Amino acid sequence: MRLARQLHDDLQIVRVLERRLDASFSEEFIRAVSDLIARGPHLVILDLSSVEFIDSRGLGSVLALYKMVAGEGDLVISGARDTILTLFRLARIDNIIAVYPTEGDAVAALRPAAAIAGT
């Protein structure tokens, strides 16, 4: 599972560098990302710019990661392409997890939360 992690003040950006997030890799994905989340910070931007396909198992793994940080921080999505956003809407995930067009938008939205977490 190819991931890239970037620390950004009190939040971390996890970039998924795989083209597919489906049933074949969802468990591996949860393990790999949860290891990164466990190191903190617990404000997490999951960047999906490179991901071309997600199925319901991939969606479930994103929800599992969201629940992992809930209460201690937050997990948001950036960079999801339009096709993937249709799946988020169908599954009503967009009502639960905040979705931003770019990493920059997500950082700007999470910065106030990061500032509070850092005080």
Place this chain on the structure above:
Amino acid sequence: MATPVLHLIVPAGLKSVSEAGSRIRSFLEAAGLDELDSFHIELAIVEVITNVARHGCAESGEIPITVRLTVTAEAVQATIEDSGSAPPMRPGSGPSDPLAEGGRGIDIVYSVMDEVTHVVLKRGNIIALTKRLRQAASAEAES
């Protein structure tokens, strides 16, 4: 022009999902479908394969699943056949908990496809999916 047809046989395991999905996507794009239709058709077939692998073939080992995909000017038709027991295919059986990590697959199939039929055979299943193409529908509306 010949009708594009894809015939794919994969073992009924979750490891097959990625390979099957990638081949279906390549086929649909080569047939000229737009990105959204291709995504939804791939998604529906992948969900059915996962469902069959997890439920219908759970006790049968990795038996083969056969996928046939046909593209016409109006629609894409897919059949997914296996020799396992009947997997759950009823719509509306998704989770009531919005944070549930699983259970959405079949509802997604019904949401993105226009027709879904499930025939239970003496030994196995045939699940047929039809997607009417938006390109064809918009051309019809303009004429």
